[in-house]
Amino acid sequence: MQIDIISLFPELLTSPFEASILKRAIKSQKVVVHLHNLRDYAQNKQKQVDDYPYGGGAGMVMQIEPIDRCIQKLKSKREYDEIIYLSPDGEQLNQSISNMLSTKVNIIILCGHYKGVDQRVRDHLITREISIGDFVLSGGELAAAVLCDSIIRLIPGVLGDESSALTDSYQDGLLAPPIYTRPANYRGWEVPKILTSGNTGEVEKWRENQAVEKTRNARPDLLSESD
Numbered sequence: 001m002q003i004d005i006i007s008l009f010p011e012l013l014t015s016p017f018e019a020s021i022l023k024r025a026i027k028s029q030k031v032v033v034h035l036h037n038l039r040d041y042a043q044n045k046q047k048q049v050d051d052y053p054y055g056g057g058a059g060m061v062m063q064i065e066p067i068d069r070c071i072q073k074l075k076s077k078r079e080y081d082e083i084i085y086l087s088p089d090g091e092q093l094n095q096s097i098s099n100m101l102s103t104k105v106n107i108i109i110l111c112g113h114y115k116g117v118d119q120r121v122r123d124h125l126i127t128r129e130i131s132i133g134d135f136v137l138s139g140g141e142l143a144a145a146v147l148c149d150s151i152i153r154l155i156p157g158v159l160g161d162e163s164s165a166l167t168d169s170y171q172d173g174l175l176a177p178p179i180y181t182r183p184a185n186y187r188g189w190e191v192p193k194i195l196t197s198g199n200t201g202e203v204e205k206w207r208e209n210q211a212v213e214k215t216r217n218a219r220p221d222l223l224s225e226s227d
Helices: 019-026 064-075 095-101 120-126 140-151 163-167 200-218 221-227
Strands: 002-007 034-038 080-094 108-109 130-133
Touching: 002 064, 002 140, 019 034, 019 140, 064 108, 064 120, 080 120, 080 140, 095 140, 108 140, 130 140, 200 221
Parallel strands: 002 034, 002 108, 080 108, 080 130
Antiparallel strands: none
16 A cells, blocks of 8 residues: 655654554555655745635635645556545544555545645545544644554554454444453452453453443444444
C-alpha cells in the first residue's frame, strides 16, 4: 500500500511514522508513506495556499489551485483507490471503514486547515470525507495520523500476531472483553478463575459474555446497530 499525505505542516506527521508499529511497517515495506507540502504547489513567491472566502466571513480558506495541482501530479504517476479529505463533517471513522481502507493499494489523504477547503475540492477532487470525531482540530495532520494507524495495523504481516487485530474492539460489533496477565493474584486482586482453568471452550464463552455485557454497559448503541 502507498499513502500520500498532503499537508501544510508535514513536520507534524514525521514522528508518528518513526516509531513502533508504523515504523516497522514502513521498514518492512508493507506500506509506503509520502508526505507532500502543499506550499510546494503554490505558484506565487509567498507560497500562498489560502485566501479570504467569497461573500465575506471569518477565517481563511484553502485554495483549489495548489490542491488540484498536487493531486493531479500524484495521479499522473499511479491510480488511487481513494482521495480522502479529513473534515469534522465527514463520515465518522469506525472499524468497518478502517478494514475497508486497509485493502486498498493507493490512497491520498488531504489535511485541511483554517476554515477548510474550497468547496470545489470536495465536489470534484475528493472521493471520501472522513472525521475522527465530533470536534474540531487545528488541522488534519493529527487526524491523518489516527487514520493511518487504524489502517496500517490491519495490513497482513504488520502485526506480529495477525489474529490480534481480528479480536480488537469493534471487529465483531462488540467491545473487547477484560484481559489479564501474570501474576494471577496481585495484592489480593485475582484473575477470574475461568481464565486459569485451561478449559478453552468455557474461556471463549466467558469472553463472549463479558464482551456483550461490557458493550451493553458502555456502548449500548453498538448493540442496537447490530439488531
